[in-house]
Amino acid sequence: MTLTEMRKPDWLKIKIASGEDFKDVKELKQMMRSKTLHTVCEEAKCPNIHECWANRTATFMILGDTCTRACRFCAVNTGLPTELDLQEPERVAEAAEQMGLNHCVITSVARDDLRDGGAQIFAETIQAVKAKLPLCSVEVLIPDFMGNFQSLKTVLDAKPQVLNHNVETVERLSDRVRSKAKYRRTMELLRNSKAYKPKIPTKSSIMIGVGETWDEILQTMDDLRAVDCNILTIGQYLQPTRHHLRIEKYYTPEEFALLKEEGMKRGFSHVESGPLVRSSYHAHEQKEAADQTIAQAEEAEAGVR
Template identity: 90%
Template sequence: MALTTKRKPDWLKIKLTSGDEFKEFKELKQMMRSKTLHTVCEEAKCPNIHECWANRTATFMILGDTCTRACRFCAVNTGLPTELDLQEPQRVAEAAEQMGLNHCVITSVARDDLRDGGASIFAESVKAVREKLPLCSVEVLIPDFMGNAEALEKVLDAKPDVLNHNVETVERLSDRVRSKAKYARTLGLLRTSKAYAPKIPTKSSIMIGVGETWEDILQTMDDLRAVDCNILTIGQYLQPTRHHLKIEKYYTPEEFEALKEEGLKRGFSHVESGPLVRSSYHAHEQKEAADRTIAAEQA
């Protein structure tokens, strides 16, 4: 499969970092390697990596760097994992402390080879960060655990500040875009999370540009609100290699703004929508904005 021949629009061109930003980026990268930690920022080729790392924010990727799934949009390595490090939560916490984080995001590769999908490591990571940084909020971006409710409850029992699970795309394209993950299972996970831990905000993300229609996107918003999802992020899909899904459409900044308005109109507490938006982009600001909205609604 060839890379898309569509010309990348100007609004997707990433500004080069300054000397200071590049220095911060190098320092953080060295620190991550010294603790043998992975980040989704690097593995998924995030376009915001220099900006976020310069601001001393990052999304830790636990459970190794090899995913048991092979989604057609994702640049993370796939295969049979061999790594399961029970000391990883402590090193994540040490890195978060060294960075002085106010908001820590923890995600993982899918580990369908593990009985609980890695839920216990998620839970221990949340606890470890809290011990090191009691005032730091912690967001988890979890896989679907193949529908294992006990695994989900294990994560929720650690009381993360945000439970994030991405729907990724619209229902019509889900089987083509994702591997093993099911649209209905994603909605079910978000619904179960709210039923089990109603005070923990839920969050999900849609990437657009893979062949969906405007009506498809609005229906996905409606589906997420039907399971009381609080926070929504919407970003442009960018083809990481020639082997991945091609880009069918580049959405304009104006279209992203219109989608933000549609999301807010439907009752999301916060919507982050833009060409370079990714699930964890400005995650701290997303949580704070959602907290304010939820507090106002409950007042």
């Protein structure tokens, strides 16, 4: 069945901002443009943009708006970036301060053209936000840096409160869905992050509806828990344009609820699972749950000693 033959179910209706909420969204867009900043909310056509922006939250996308990869699910522009903006970290921090954020999420396009994959700019952005907003927690959603541990170390040394790297899909479909990224490389990055900085919660995301089986979703959960990933988000894949990967299945809210149960049974500190869930949806609550779980684990370990 093709995308045009599949009717979008009622539970995928998106709430559009109106009234004062619409005004807030408009103001945020104007601020982002005035600072020549990008958000993944806009670039990736996130279905939650109106809800999140109306609540004065956003996910900053650094290192430009052009990705060196061409994943078949992603709406972000692809090509060869032409520059590196060294002043971007400070402008992100200014925007975060202006928004009065308590939890700031920073992601990026993939920059395989850079020796460190953009890790230094990530680190500087984390540091700049913390300098402006000392009480604001910072979450980073990073690319795989082509498996370069030094780049991962550079980001972790800047002490983000959450390290996020998305597996996106099940192992069987990874090469078809993602560009250059490797399923096992993702697992290794998450393993290395926890080994190097065990107190920093790790997080990953799966989008479903691209042809995976139920058992493969559960296996992906098991693989993530095997590398001590703390937080999991699961959402419905939505085809951005007719040129992108087609939707194979719409999962019901009941199925997403079952997947949340399966994740929690496996020991994730938090599972956000729903049709419109994306990686940074309710990110602050996810971070608090992970902090609690890690603190409890440390207390239990100290008690054993």
